[in-house]
Amino acid sequence: MLRRLLLLAFLTVAPATGAAQSSQFGIRGLGLPGRAQSARALGSAGAFALFDGESSVSPAALAYLNQLTAAFTVMGDYRSSVSPSGEGSVRDTRFPQFQVAGPVRPLPLVVGVSYSTYTNRDFSLAFPGAVEIRDTAVGVNDTISSRGGLNDFRIAAAYRLARRLVVGVSGHIITGTNRIEVHRTFSDTLYQASVQRAELSYAGFGVSLGVMGQIGRTLTVSALARTDGHVDVEVDSLPAHSIDLPITVGGGLQWRPSPRLSFAGQVLARNWSTANDDLVAAGGVGAVNTVEAAGGFEFTPNPRRPLRAPIRLGFHYGRLPFPLAAGAPAREYGLAAGTGFTFAADRGGVDLSVERAWRRQDDGFHERAWIVTVGLTVRP
Amino acid sequence: MSVLGGRRLGAAAVLALAVAGCEEHLTQPGECPELCPGGIPQALEEVLTALPGRDTSFTGYVAKASNGVLLVSSGIPTAADTNFAVIEFGRRSDSIQFRDTLRAYTIDSIRLSVGLIARDTAVRNLQILLYRLPSNPDTTALSYTGVRPSFTPANLIAAIPVADTLRRGDVPVVFRDSADLARLAFAPGDSNRLVMGVAVSAPVPTGVRIGTGTTGVPPAFTTYVKPIVENPGNTSQVVPVGVQFNTYVSRAAPAPDPLRLPVGGAPSSRGLIRFPWPAKLKDSVTIVRATLELVPAEPVRGLPHDPGTLEADVIASDLGAKSPICPVSLPCGGTLITKIGQIPLPAGTTDTVRIEVTSQVRAWQGSTPAPPAVFVSITPEAATFTEAVFGSTRSGAPARLRVDYQPRFPFEKP
Numbered sequence: 001m002l003r004r005l006l007l008l009a010f011l012t013v014a015p016a017t018g019a020a021q022s023s024q025f026g027i028r029g030l031g032l033p034g035r036a037q038s039a040r041a042l043g044s045a046g047a048f049a050l051f052d053g054e055s056s057v058s059p060a061a062l063a064y065l066n067q068l069t070a071a072f073t074v075m076g077d078y079r080s081s082v083s084p085s086g087e088g089s090v091r092d093t094r095f096p097q098f099q100v101a102g103p104v105r106p107l108p109l110v111v112g113v114s115y116s117t118y119t120n121r122d123f124s125l126a127f128p129g130a131v132e133i134r135d136t137a138v139g140v141n142d143t144i145s146s147r148g149g150l151n152d153f154r155i156a157a158a159y160r161l162a163r164r165l166v167v168g169v170s171g172h173i174i175t176g177t178n179r180i181e182v183h184r185t186f187s188d189t190l191y192q193a194s195v196q197r198a199e200l201s202y203a204g205f206g207v208s209l210g211v212m213g214q215i216g217r218t219l220t221v222s223a224l225a226r227t228d229g230h231v232d233v234e235v236d237s238l239p240a241h242s243i244d245l246p247i248t249v250g251g252g253l254q255w256r257p258s259p260r261l262s263f264a265g266q267v268l269a270r271n272w273s274t275a276n277d278d279l280v281a282a283g284g285v286g287a288v289n290t291v292e293a294a295g296g297f298e299f300t301p302n303p304r305r306p307l308r309a310p311i312r313l314g315f316h317y318g319r320l321p322f323p324l325a326a327g328a329p330a331r332e333y334g335l336a337a338g339t340g341f342t343f344a345a346d347r348g349g350v351d352l353s354v355e356r357a358w359r360r361q362d363d364g365f366h367e368r369a370w371i372v373t374v375g376l377t378v379r380p
Numbered sequence: 381m382s383v384l385g386g387r388r389l390g391a392a393a394v395l396a397l398a399v400a401g402c403e404e405h406l407t408q409p410g411e412c413p414e415l416c417p418g419g420i421p422q423a424l425e426e427v428l429t430a431l432p433g434r435d436t437s438f439t440g441y442v443a444k445a446s447n448g449v450l451l452v453s454s455g456i457p458t459a460a461d462t463n464f465a466v467i468e469f470g471r472r473s474d475s476i477q478f479r480d481t482l483r484a485y486t487i488d489s490i491r492l493s494v495g496l497i498a499r500d501t502a503v504r505n506l507q508i509l510l511y512r513l514p515s516n517p518d519t520t521a522l523s524y525t526g527v528r529p530s531f532t533p534a535n536l537i538a539a540i541p542v543a544d545t546l547r548r549g550d551v552p553v554v555f556r557d558s559a560d561l562a563r564l565a566f567a568p569g570d571s572n573r574l575v576m577g578v579a580v581s582a583p584v585p586t587g588v589r590i591g592t593g594t595t596g597v598p599p600a601f602t603t604y605v606k607p608i609v610e611n612p613g614n615t616s617q618v619v620p621v622g623v624q625f626n627t628y629v630s631r632a633a634p635a636p637d638p639l640r641l642p643v644g645g646a647p648s649s650r651g652l653i654r655f656p657w658p659a660k661l662k663d664s665v666t667i668v669r670a671t672l673e674l675v676p677a678e679p680v681r682g683l684p685h686d687p688g689t690l691e692a693d694v695i696a697s698d699l700g701a702k703s704p705i706c707p708v709s710l711p712c713g714g715t716l717i718t719k720i721g722q723i724p725l726p727a728g729t730t731d732t733v734r735i736e737v738t739s740q741v742r743a744w745q746g747s748t749p750a751p752p753a754v755f756v757s758i759t760p761e762a763a764t765f766t767e768a769v770f771g772s773t774r775s776g777a778p779a780r781l782r783v784d785y786q787p788r789f790p791f792e793k794p
Contacts, residue, residue, distance in 0.1 A: 022406060027415050029794050081408045083415060088408025125410030131423040133669075133784050142421055144410065182789045184421050186668070191784070192738050194421070194666040198791035233792065240792040283793035284417070322794075324414035365414065 022092055022122035024081045024367060025330050025359050028285050029275070029322025030231075030243065031149045031178075034096055034117025039073050039351040039375025043338015044296030045314030047264040050222040050252035051212070053110075054099055054377065057250075057268075058224045059168030060210030062110040062158035068102030072376045079369035092122060097375075101156070108160035118150035121178050139187030148178040150202050150231065164214035174204035174231055174245070204231030204245060220254040224268070233282075243278040246270040246289075246321075259303035265295035272321035285326055292318035296336070305342070307349050312338040323361060330361040340375075351375040418793040421786045423668070426661065430778040434654040437641045438701035442648040442762035445627040448595040449497055449763035451646070452508075452578050452628060455585025457681035457727065457765045461632045464527055465494075465578035465590060468517065468625040469601040472572045476617050478607035485605035488616045490564050492538065493552035494578060495597020497589040498686045503582050504544050508551055508590075510537040511577035512563060515570035524629040531577055537563055539581065542588075550597060574601055574621070587683045587765055593623025639774045640677045644688060644758030644767040651770065652695075652703060653779045657744055657752035664788040670741035672721070672754060674733045674770040675777040681767040682727030688758040688766025690733060692721040694740035698751040705755055706743060713750030715743040725758065725766055733770075741783060 026032025037046050038054035049057045053064035054071040072095070079090045094117075101112020127142040156170030178200040185193045206228030214220045228245035252266030268291070275287040296314020300306045313336070320330040340351035353373040360366040412420060450465040475482040492510060499506065513530045538553040555561050566572050576599070580588055591597035604616040636642045641651040653672075661667070672692050682688060694712055695703040706712030708720050721737035743750040756779075758766050771777025 024408065024415060028417055083409060083411040085409035085411040085415075090406050090408055092404045092406055122406060124406040124408070125415055126407050127410040127412070127416075127420060129420070133423050133425065134782070138423075142410075143407070144416075144418075145406070180789075180791045182418075182421055182791075184668070184786065190736055191669045192667075194668050194786050196421075196666055196786070196789045196791075198789070200791065235792045243794075279794050283790065363414075365411075 022077060022090065022120055023079070023359060023369070024083065024123065024365065025320050025322070025324065025332075025361070026120050027123050027125070027146075028324055029279055029287055031119035031121035031322070033119050033321060034152070036097060036116035036152065038071055038097055038099075039338065039353045039373040040312075040340065042355060042373050043312035043314070043336060043340070043351060043353040044264065044294075044298055045316040045334055045336035045355065046292075046294040047266060047296030047314040047316070048254065048262070048298065049294070050210075050224060050250070050266045051220060051254045051264060053101065054375070056097065056099060056114040056116045056152065056154050056156075058210035058212070058222055059154075059156035059170035059208060060158050060166045060212040060222060062101050062112050062156055062168055063160055063166040063212065065101050065110050065112070066103060067379050068100075070100045070378045071098070073097035074374045074376075076372040077369055078372075079367055081367040082365065084364045094120075094122075109157060111157045114154045114156070116152045116154065118152040118174055118176070120149040121146045122149070133191075138191065141185045143183045144180070145183070146178060146180045148176060150174055150176040158210075166212045168210040168212070170208045172206035172208065172228065174206060174228060175202060177201045198236055200240070201234045201237070202231045205229055206245065208248070218256045220256075222252040222254075222266075224248065224250045241278060241282045243282075244274040246272045246274055260300050261297060263295075263297045266293070268292045270321065275321075279322075285323060287321050288319065288323060288329060290319045290321045292316065305346065307340055307342045307346065309339055309341055312336070312353070320359065324365055325361070325363060328361050328363050330359060330365070332357060332359045334358070347379050349377040351377070418790040421789055424785055424787060426658065426783045426785065428655045428657075428781040428783065430773050430780070431654045431656055432773045435641060435651065435772045435779060437636055437643065437649050437651045439636050439642075439645070439649040440647045441650055441757075442646070444646040444762060445592055447760055447763040448592050449589045449760065450578070450592055450626060450628045451587060451589060451765060452580050453585075453587025453683070453765065454580050454582070456587035456683050457767060458632060459585060461630060462524070463587065463628050463630050464524065464531060465626065465628040466513065466517065466522055466527060467576045467578065467599045467623060468519065469574045469576070469599075469621045470624040472566075472574070472601075472603060472619055472621045474572055476605060476607055476619065478609060478612075478617075483607040483609060485607050485617070487561055488604040488606060489554055489556045490561060490604070491552055491554045491600065491602040492576070493550050493600045495591035495595065495599065496542065496546060496548055496551050497591050497595075497597065498683075499542070499547065499588045500586045500683050500685045501547060502685050503584060503586045505583055506542040506544070506586065506588070507581040508540045508542060508588065509579040509581055510540065510553070511535045511579065512537050513575040513577045515566075515573045515575050517575055519625050519627070522627060522629055524631045527577060527629055531579055535577075537576070548597075552600075573624075576601075589686070589763065589765075592626050599623055599626065637769060639772065641674075641756070641770040641772045641779075642767070643690070643756050643770065644761075644764070646762035648757065648761040651756040652700070652753060653756060654698070654751070654753040655781050661783060661785065662745060662749065665785045667738060667742050667745070667783060667785045669736070669784040670738045671782045672735045672737050672756075673780040673782065674735075674756065675779075676730055676733065677769045677771045677775060677777065680725055680727055680729040681765070682725070683765040684727050686765065687724040687726040688760075688764035689722050690725040690735060690756065690768065691759050692735045692737050692740065692754045692756050694737075694743050694750050695753055695755055696750060698753055703753070703755060706740075706750060713743040714746040714748045715750075717743060721754075722759070725768060727766065729768075737781075741781070
C-alpha cells in the first residue's frame, strides 16, 4: 500500500510539459487535435470513448461514474517523423486529460469538470541554410519552436431520464496559449544570434449534448453533437483574428455479448473546413473536414472486478484537419492495447495503454509513433 | 499473467514513463513551405547616412601626458613632426642621514631610465637620447620652439641604445665616471633639480611611447651616494627622486578641421555622429549586425606597428560634446552593451574603416532607447600616435551605418 501511494505521489509530481501528443501534422493550423480520452479508452484506441466516464468526449458517459472519481492521465510520445528534409526522432511527455466527477445523490445526476487537450502545437523545427546578406551567402541555423495549444475546460452533467436513457450536456471553455520562438544563429560570428518570441492566446466557447441509451440487455448506443463556435486569437495581447471551430457529430455502439467481453465502435465527424477561410486569410494552408472511426474490444478476466487486468485492443482511423499543403490530405491510423489494475480496495487504479500510430500525407511526410499512456484514477 | 505480476509490470511501466517524462526532445528537420508556419526569417538591410550637419568633432577630452604616456618621436606621426618629452624630477636632497646625523655625501653613480611602453618593432638601432635642460622651465608655457634649442649635442647626457628585441620595459643608463657625472652635476642655480629632455634617434623616422611618472614604468633618477665620514662603509645609499612634472611638446600642432571629423591626437578629439533612425527599426525588428563605416579623408597618421584603437560608443543621452558614453557590460537604453565596438587602426590606412557596432545599435531600440548617435574616439586617448581625419557630411564623405535586421516574424500565421 505504501509503495503504491509513493508511486502515486511520484506520478503526481513528475515533471512533464505540454498537453497532448505532438506531431509534425500539428504544425499548421491550430495544431493536432486532442482526443479527450482517458488511458482506459485509449487502450482500445478510443473505441469505448463515448461510453467511458473518465473521458471527455460525451457528457452522457458521465453516467457510468457511480462514485466521486478523479482521473489523471500522463502520455509519453516517442515519434519518428519523416519529411523531404530528413528524419527526426522526437519524444515528449504531457498531461492530456484530467477530470473530477461524481454523482449528486439522491438525484440521478452526475456532474464533473475536466481539462483536456483541444489541439496541440508542440514542435521544434530546425532549418539549416544560407541567406544572402551584403551580397554574400551567410550560413544560418534557424529554429522555430512552439509550445502550447488549445485546451478544453469542460463542465458537464449527465442525467438519467429513465433506467436505460441518459442525456448529458456540457459547456466548454476553449482557451490556451501558444508560445512561439524563432531563433537564428549565423556561421559568421560578426552576426549576432537573434531570438524573437510571441505568445498567441486563444479564447472560445462551445456546448455539447450527448445521449446514451441501452437497447436490450447487451447493446448500448450513444450519440453526440457539439458546436464550438469560434476562437479569438490574440498575439501578445493584441487581437489578431478569429477562427471558426467545427461542429462535431458522432455516434457509437457498445455490444456486450458476455460479462467478460465487450465490443465497441464509434464514428465522429467534424466540419473543420469551416475554419478554412479564416486560416487561409491569416496566411495558413487551410483546414478540411474530418472523420474519425475506432473499433475494439475489452476482455475482463474477472467480471466481478472489471478494472483488474482487463485486456483491451482496438484500432482507429482518422483524417487530420490541418494538412501541410493544400489538397494533400493527412491521415492517421493506430493500433492500441491496454490493461489496468486497481489497488486499495478498488479506490485507486492505474490504466496503461500502448498505441502504435502512423500518420501520413502523400507528398513525402509521414511519421510513426509509440504512444504510451498511463491513467491514474482515485475514487476516495 | 497473475494479478500480482500485472501489478508489477504496470508499476514498472508507470515508473519508466515518469522517468522518461523528465526528458523532452522535439526538434526535427524543417521543410518549407509545408513545415514553415510564418515562413523563414527574413534578412533585410538598411544603410543609414549621418544626418547632414549633425556630425561634429570636439577636442579637449584627455590632455597631453595625462593618460600615462609621453610621445617621443622623430618624423612621426608625419614627416614634419617631432616630439620631445620634458621630464622634471623633484629636488634631490643634498645630505643623507648616516648614524643619526645628516651628512654631505659623495656620488658613486647615477642611474637614469625611461620606461618603454611601445615602439615600432620593425625599426632597428633605435636610440633614446637624454638631454640636460635648463632647471627652471616654465611648465605652463612649454613649447617645441622653446625647448628645441636645448636639444643640442652639448646638452646630450646619454644616447641609450635600445635592444631590437625590447618591446616594453625599462631603458636605463648608469653614470660612474667622473666625467659623466659632471654632466649631471647641479649648478647653484639648479636647486638640485634635474630637468631632462627625451628624444629618439633611428635610421628611419620613428617614435616611442614612454611612461609618465604615474605609471608602472616611470622615468627614474636615482643617485647612489656615500656619506662623507671617516668610515663610510662599502654600501652606497640610494637617493631616489620622483617625477615632479612631465609632458611632451610637438613641432606640428594642426588645428582641427571643422569641415571634417578629426579623431585622436592630444588633447584628444572625438567625433559625434548622429544618424536618422527610421521607425521600422525602432521596435519589433531584430538587429543582427550593424557596421559603422568611416571614410578617411587622409591617410591615418601614427606609428607603424603600433596601431591605436578606433572605438565607437553609444551615448546615454545627447548632450553634444558632453554626451555620456554607455559603458560596456551595463544597460544602456534598456539594452545591455555586451561588446565594445572597436578596431585596430594602423598608420597609413586609407580604405574605408568598418567597426562592428551591433551591440551598441541595439541600444537604440526598445521603450527607452538611447539616442541614435555614436561617439568615435581613438584609444588610449592622448596616449597613442594614431590620429585620423574622417570625412563628414560637410566634406561629402559622411559616415554610414549598415544595419542588417530581421523583421518581426509573422507568428500569427497558422
